[in-house]
Amino acid sequence: MIDPVALFVLLLSASTPILFAALGELVVERAGVLNLGVEGMMITGALAGFAAAYHTGNPFVGFAAAALGGALIAMPFAALTQFLLSNQVASGLALTLFGLGLAALFGKPMEGVKAPAMAAGPLGLNWIVWLGLLMVPAIWWFLNRSRTGLVLRGVGENHDAAHALGYDVRRVRIAAIAFGGAMAGIGGAFISIATVLQWTEGMTAGAGWIALAIVVFSNWTAPGVLAGAWLFGGVTVLQLRLQAAGVRVPVQLLSMAPYLATIIVLVAISARQKFSRRAGTAAPGSLGQDFHALR
Amino acid sequence: MTKGTNLTDAAVFRAQGIGKSYPGVRANDDVSFSVEAGEIHALLGENGAGKSTLVKMIYGLVRPDDGEMTLNGQPHQPADPRAARAAGVAMVFQHFSLFDALTVAENIALGMENPPHRHALSARIAQVSQDFGLPLNPARRVVTLSAGERQRVEIIRCLLQNPRLLIMDEPTSVLTPQEAELLFATLRKLADGGTAILYISHKLDEIRAHCDRATILRHGRVVDSCDPRAHSARTLAAMMVGGEMRPIDRSGRRTGEVLLQVRALSQPAPTAEGTALKGVTLTLRAGEILGIGGVAGNGQDELLAALSGEVRSAPGTVLLEGADLSRLGPEGRRVAGLLAAPEDRLGHAAVPDFSLTDNTLLTAGARKGLVRKGLIDRPAARAYAADVIRAFDVRTPGPGTTAKALSGGNLQKFVIGREVMQTPRVLAVNQPTWGVDAGAAAAVRQSLLDLARSGAGVIVISQDLDELLELSDRFCALNEGRLSDPVTTEGLTLDRIGLMLGGAHGMEVAHP
Numbered sequence: 001m002i003d004p005v006a007l008f009v010l011l012l013s014a015s016t017p018i019l020f021a022a023l024g025e026l027v028v029e030r031a032g033v034l035n036l037g038v039e040g041m042m043i044t045g046a047l048a049g050f051a052a053a054y055h056t057g058n059p060f061v062g063f064a065a066a067a068l069g070g071a072l073i074a075m076p077f078a079a080l081t082q083f084l085l086s087n088q089v090a091s092g093l094a095l096t097l098f099g100l101g102l103a104a105l106f107g108k109p110m111e112g113v114k115a116p117a118m119a120a121g122p123l124g125l126n127w128i129v130w131l132g133l134l135m136v137p138a139i140w141w142f143l144n145r146s147r148t149g150l151v152l153r154g155v156g157e158n159h160d161a162a163h164a165l166g167y168d169v170r171r172v173r174i175a176a177i178a179f180g181g182a183m184a185g186i187g188g189a190f191i192s193i194a195t196v197l198q199w200t201e202g203m204t205a206g207a208g209w210i211a212l213a214i215v216v217f218s219n220w221t222a223p224g225v226l227a228g229a230w231l232f233g234g235v236t237v238l239q240l241r242l243q244a245a246g247v248r249v250p251v252q253l254l255s256m257a258p259y260l261a262t263i264i265v266l267v268a269i270s271a272r273q274k275f276s277r278r279a280g281t282a283a284p285g286s287l288g289q290d291f292h293a294l295r
Numbered sequence: 296m297t298k299g300t301n302l303t304d305a306a307v308f309r310a311q312g313i314g315k316s317y318p319g320v321r322a323n324d325d326v327s328f329s330v331e332a333g334e335i336h337a338l339l340g341e342n343g344a345g346k347s348t349l350v351k352m353i354y355g356l357v358r359p360d361d362g363e364m365t366l367n368g369q370p371h372q373p374a375d376p377r378a379a380r381a382a383g384v385a386m387v388f389q390h391f392s393l394f395d396a397l398t399v400a401e402n403i404a405l406g407m408e409n410p411p412h413r414h415a416l417s418a419r420i421a422q423v424s425q426d427f428g429l430p431l432n433p434a435r436r437v438v439t440l441s442a443g444e445r446q447r448v449e450i451i452r453c454l455l456q457n458p459r460l461l462i463m464d465e466p467t468s469v470l471t472p473q474e475a476e477l478l479f480a481t482l483r484k485l486a487d488g489g490t491a492i493l494y495i496s497h498k499l500d501e502i503r504a505h506c507d508r509a510t511i512l513r514h515g516r517v518v519d520s521c522d523p524r525a526h527s528a529r530t531l532a533a534m535m536v537g538g539e540m541r542p543i544d545r546s547g548r549r550t551g552e553v554l555l556q557v558r559a560l561s562q563p564a565p566t567a568e569g570t571a572l573k574g575v576t577l578t579l580r581a582g583e584i585l586g587i588g589g590v591a592g593n594g595q596d597e598l599l600a601a602l603s604g605e606v607r608s609a610p611g612t613v614l615l616e617g618a619d620l621s622r623l624g625p626e627g628r629r630v631a632g633l634l635a636a637p638e639d640r641l642g643h644a645a646v647p648d649f650s651l652t653d654n655t656l657l658t659a660g661a662r663k664g665l666v667r668k669g670l671i672d673r674p675a676a677r678a679y680a681a682d683v684i685r686a687f688d689v690r691t692p693g694p695g696t697t698a699k700a701l702s703g704g705n706l707q708k709f710v711i712g713r714e715v716m717q718t719p720r721v722l723a724v725n726q727p728t729w730g731v732d733a734g735a736a737a738a739v740r741q742s743l744l745d746l747a748r749s750g751a752g753v754i755v756i757s758q759d760l761d762e763l764l765e766l767s768d769r770f771c772a773l774n775e776g777r778l779s780d781p782v783t784t785e786g787l788t789l790d791r792i793g794l795m796l797g798g799a800h801g802m803e804v805a806h807p
Contacts, residue, residue: 145413147404150401153396154397154401154405157394157396158392158393158394160392161392161393164376165376165405166355166375166378166379167405284396285394285396
């Protein structure tokens, strides 16, 4: 009834937006910043990317514009949290609301038009899917093997110590926030340019929140993010297939399944951390805390 | 005793007229001193004397408002710690600047300008740790290391940069005596190799034993410089505090009627790491100070929690003047007159982000009438906080300051003062002078004696045996949750206490 290979190809595609957004948020959180604005940055990228692709006729220009748009809309969040020491949770939520509203406003002229066609990459998969898969080892290497990645982890683990050693905590964090915005933007644009092929208001449909959950699920590692994205993407594709096959389960329950699966896995993971002494969480030590240096 | 700077040519580092102000505080004023090659130079002063600010300026974390520094004869104006490190300054911090989740090698790499590749770095760490007799595994995560091992990481991080000037900011405050000895051996080896070492501490004995010269800071100014080996701890303390230290006054106390009775108090351990209390029995009379000694983790925290009411116990186990308080919580016991000050001053005794005014409300609300009909009387609370600040000489801009902005000694004076000024019938304190400088410790101890003189009963739980001998009338040992029978402190020797702490229960009480 369901071909596993075809299912896997669909899974890769379905998990790409979340993979990008979650990898970006992973870097942001490893730098010690909790940015809950992923959804807002994704939808901004979805619109910016779609508009640029439509006007230039080139989807790749669209993705570049999406990255830029995502990074730009993250900058007010960076300014608020890094310079004015605003609460990161409230600022992140505001960023989500702001992005959703802004995209809905500027997206009106884009409604009803169709995205330009995109040439497939190797093995018939979208180039952006390949890019996403490539980003997993790249980010792992960056975090665990590069000097810059070490400084970034240091800043996220203990910002006072990093400051005492002479690292510019603020600069590292702003750069990480911009990178997270760009990645979320690309993830959002993948939905509008490569999956749905048109612009609709609110089309990211909570993918940003799932990305946030997946970062926790991953225990703050890049391979873990890939596993989480595939789990969510896999259940999404599976339930769509089941719907198409006319399984006698209410559609509402099937549509719920990916979110339900994410929640169940998260609960299972935190239960494990609670009951086993050694596992512990790998959350960065300074995650979500304000940093203020006295000169 | 020479006053001011020593102008020899061997000086590696020299400061001339350094000054730094923060809003409301002059942290350093006209500070001049020099450190020579091969010398272990002590920077001595009470908490808040401006030692930390001074070394932060040398390390480029803070910029001085005025004055000049030179390093190896060159002007030293580091814009940030990296510039300071490049110039040859290395620093081991009081609170370790380590990253728990990272490995030893990663931590060391973060403290270097141009670290070699991972494998080469691990080899160099192994080499240096062998040369200096400081065993360390580069692949271990820092979170799994003991305090002494963590400090080794910091020291090796410094050593790999071949510093000309090594700054140690209160390095022994977290070490066991054995670890401290190892540290001093390492420092001496380094100094013999020509490194200048600036050693910050308020522990007089270790400075007298290990330092070649001392510069003494008081209220941000250099008040003296001397050879610490030529002076007694008492004179050094006098220089540090200014004026002679007043000897503790134990006079004028009379023991009266029984105030507090604890009868066969048993409690299961509250956490997996905690200690169960096993049949603790004690009696406390008016005007008496009962000292409870023991090695950390033998039930001290649990006993204080059972007294304060944080943990309730079986009926009939805690009685104050005949009334059963066993089932009452902390607020009920405060109203009855049983007050407590726990060991952890920042986070347990005081809320770090609350102002001192708000912190007084937490325990003094009922007894001082700061809360009426459920509403806070702010002016009264502020006035009470100001009273405590004045009476206990808490050095702070005012009652609006947050608790976490105070130094350890000042916060401890505030926390003890907040309870003492409520005129309790019985006050129980845990580690009242832990990590507090000599001046503040003396003030806290004197206030406990004064409280007892006024007719209250005081229980002092402490790991500092000298403190217990100085304060208490009777002494008990707490061992694995069991409390020994009390013995009279007078004539008690440290040897005998050692035996009691070792767990020889039911020892015959000394009958002289």
